[in-house]
Amino acid sequence: xxxxxxxxxxxxxxxxxxxxxxxxxxxxxxKNKMFLGTKERRHxxxxxxxxxxxxxxxxxxxxxxxxxxxxxxxxxxxxxxxxEVFTGSGAVLNKRINGNARHIFDIHNTGCVSFIYxxxxxxxxxxxxxxxxxxxxxxxxxxxxxxxxxxxxxLAQACIPGDGTSVAYITNEPLNTVNxxxxxxxxxxAEDMYVNCGGAKYWEARTTSGSIDFTEEKSSTIMTRGNSLxxxxxxxxxxxxxxxxxxxxxxxxxxxxxxxxxxxxEATLLPPERHLxxxxxxxxxxxxxIPITLAENMxxxxxxxxxxxxxxxxxxxxxxxxxxLISWGAN
Amino acid sequence: MSETATEKLSNLVESIPNLYRVENVPKEEMGGLVADLTHxxxxxxxxxxxxxPILSYINCPPDKVFDYMxxxxxxxxxxYSMREFKKADDNGLIVGKDKIGNTTxxxxxxxxxxxxxxxxxHCAWDQGEKLWMIYLNRIVDAQLVLNKPxxxxxxxxCKHPFYNDxxxxxxxxxxxxxxxxxxxxxxxxxxxxxxxxxxxLEYRHxxxxxxxxxxx
Numbered sequence: 001x002x003x004x005x006x007x008x009x010x011x012x013x014x015x016x017x018x019x020x021x022x023x024x025x026x027x028x029x030x031k032n033k034m035f036l037g038t039k040e041r042r043h044x045x046x047x048x049x050x051x052x053x054x055x056x057x058x059x060x061x062x063x064x065x066x067x068x069x070x071x072x073x074x075x076x077x078x079x080x081x082x083x084e085v086f087t088g089s090g091a092v093l094n095k096r097i098n099g100n101a102r103h104i105f106d107i108h109n110t111g112c113v114s115f116i117y118x119x120x121x122x123x124x125x126x127x128x129x130x131x132x133x134x135x136x137x138x139x140x141x142x143x144x145x146x147x148x149x150x151x152x153x154x155l156a157q158a159c160i161p162g163d164g165t166s167v168a169y170i171t172n173e174p175l176n177t178v179n180x181x182x183x184x185x186x187x188x189x190a191e192d193m194y195v196n197c198g199g200a201k202y203w204e205a206r207t208t209s210g211s212i213d214f215t216e217e218k219s220s221t222i223m224t225r226g227n228s229l230x231x232x233x234x235x236x237x238x239x240x241x242x243x244x245x246x247x248x249x250x251x252x253x254x255x256x257x258x259x260x261x262x263x264x265x266e267a268t269l270l271p272p273e274r275h276l277x278x279x280x281x282x283x284x285x286x287x288x289x290i291p292i293t294l295a296e297n298m299x300x301x302x303x304x305x306x307x308x309x310x311x312x313x314x315x316x317x318x319x320x321x322x323x324x325l326i327s328w329g330a331n
Numbered sequence: 332m333s334e335t336a337t338e339k340l341s342n343l344v345e346s347i348p349n350l351y352r353v354e355n356v357p358k359e360e361m362g363g364l365v366a367d368l369t370h371x372x373x374x375x376x377x378x379x380x381x382x383x384p385i386l387s388y389i390n391c392p393p394d395k396v397f398d399y400m401x402x403x404x405x406x407x408x409x410x411y412s413m414r415e416f417k418k419a420d421d422n423g424l425i426v427g428k429d430k431i432g433n434t435t436x437x438x439x440x441x442x443x444x445x446x447x448x449x450x451x452x453h454c455a456w457d458q459g460e461k462l463w464m465i466y467l468n469r470i471v472d473a474q475l476v477l478n479k480p481x482x483x484x485x486x487x488x489c490k491h492p493f494y495n496d497x498x499x500x501x502x503x504x505x506x507x508x509x510x511x512x513x514x515x516x517x518x519x520x521x522x523x524x525x526x527x528x529x530x531x532l533e534y535r536h537x538x539x540x541x542x543x544x545x546x547x
Contacts, residue, residue, distance in 0.1 A: 025359075033363030156359070219362070227371035263371035 004178040009168040009295035010057035014042040024154030037258035041162025041283035043144030050079040050139035051092035057167035074103040074134035078114035081142040112254035113313035114287040116322040138288040139165040149209035162283030166291035180240040181324040192317035225318030231267035233323035254313030255279040305329030383488040383517045390481040391536040393472045400450040401443040405544040409528040457502035
């Protein structure tokens with residue numbers, strides 16, 4: 001029996017606060033309910049790297065928990081818009097903390113729900129390679145990079161993403177343990193989201209910035225998938241734990257927009273106050289959304305011993321979905 | 332309304348408030364309104380609170396389905412509890428027992444239109460003067476809507492205010508619960524009855540048997 005413990009999480013939100021009026025298509029942005037619900041979001045600075053922000057978080061974790069960095073066996077990262085496209089951010093972070101991790105993964109898939117996928121990866125390495133502690137890093141960098149360029153910021157959907165980074169310190173202690181991890185791939189949806197550089201490849205010289213896009217005809221399909229996939233994964237995790245969804249103390253999902261958030265809590269019969277998010281102030285944090293909401297509520301003392309916290313969400317246009325349950329406190 | 336008032340009040344569709352038309356609600360806004368109305372789940376009441384629509388595909392030609400449904404005596408076969416029919420007058424009114432209400436009399440008549448393939452059942456418990464429980468059925472050729480042989484049956488029911496208050500309590504058998512108390516179970520009850528209709532018609536059609544009703 002392996003304990004997968006979320007011991008601590010530190011977050012870094014870039015200082016650059018962007019309000020809604022930064023973005024274009026005002027009529028669309030203010031009238032279309034798909035683009036409502038945010039007040040502000042953060043944008044990563046042009047010269048910042050994901051590993052810079054991971055380093056800030058990791059350093060705080062090391063200090064908070066009085067860690068010997070040489071004990072960190074494993075680093076896993078997901079960066080939404082990567083800056084170390086060849087070498088990966090994990091190796092850089094390992095260097096910055098003067099670490100000695102044996103196993104480093106920079107995963108590029110599972111987007112908005114990569115936190116759960118990376119937790120599962122750590123659990124596997126605990127079982128197979130005797131990993132005892134790991135850093136799980138989510139860095140959402142697409143807002144300031146992809147959606148803040150002079151041309152891309154004119155799109156109404158540019159107001160939806162926001163940047164932020166989290167690093168979770170994972171150990172094998174019998175505390176805040178993650179169980180009933182459910183992961184599922186949906187291959188049919190794998191090509192429904194793409195990088196759009198106006199016909200050019202992203203590595204080619206061009207005159208327009210790139211954007212992350214999906215075809216308009218797919219938008220209702222994606223809504224339908226999101227509406228069904230996330231509740232399905234939550235129900236699967238609850239069935240595995242032999243509990244009802246209403247026994248979930250707190251639900252934390254990815255946060256694409258308020259309509260998805262409403263639909264997921266309706267589908268799981270949970271009241272708004274038990275579905276935690278940071279959408280209004282940080283917007284859609286992609287993969288960093290779940291761990292940042294979790295971290296904020298850990299610091300606030302929201303969770304009590306014995307609480308069951310469900311993490312869940314879907315990636316991209318619905319090519320992957322996941323859920324898991326955390327038994328809060330010592331167990 | 333006076334003639335002057337009529338003249339002043341524009342009757343152009345553009346003058347009527349709260350319409351969602353491409354001229355006044357741009358596509359960008361419409362998309363969000365539609366998304367907001369699209370939930371992952373719906374409560375029973377939001378779907379069946381005021382109306383009870385149910386529907387089913389039946390693998391039997393629409394004219395056969397119509398002929399069967401338009402014959403009042405078919406209700407003794409496919410309903411859960413309508414039995415023992417007798418002619419009540421010369422205008423198509425029939426009285427029977429609704430055994431879900433024990434000794435309850437149910438009065439009804441069929442109002443059908445073959446060309447439109449609509450079959451409405453106008454019913455009431457306990458009395459035949461005011462037939463207010465009205466079941467509206469439309470039979471559609473499945474070739475048109477599903478590109479396959481057979482029929483689609485749409486069965487609609489509206490929550491008449493009498494479901495909340497029995498207008499003729501003096502005519503009710505003593506101790507018999509009022510039909511309106513079970514409105515919330517109409518979806519389930521009617522769905523199973525529609526299954527009966529489907530199974531009867533598909534059985535007889537597939538086996539080339541007379542479509543019925545049999546032994547009326």
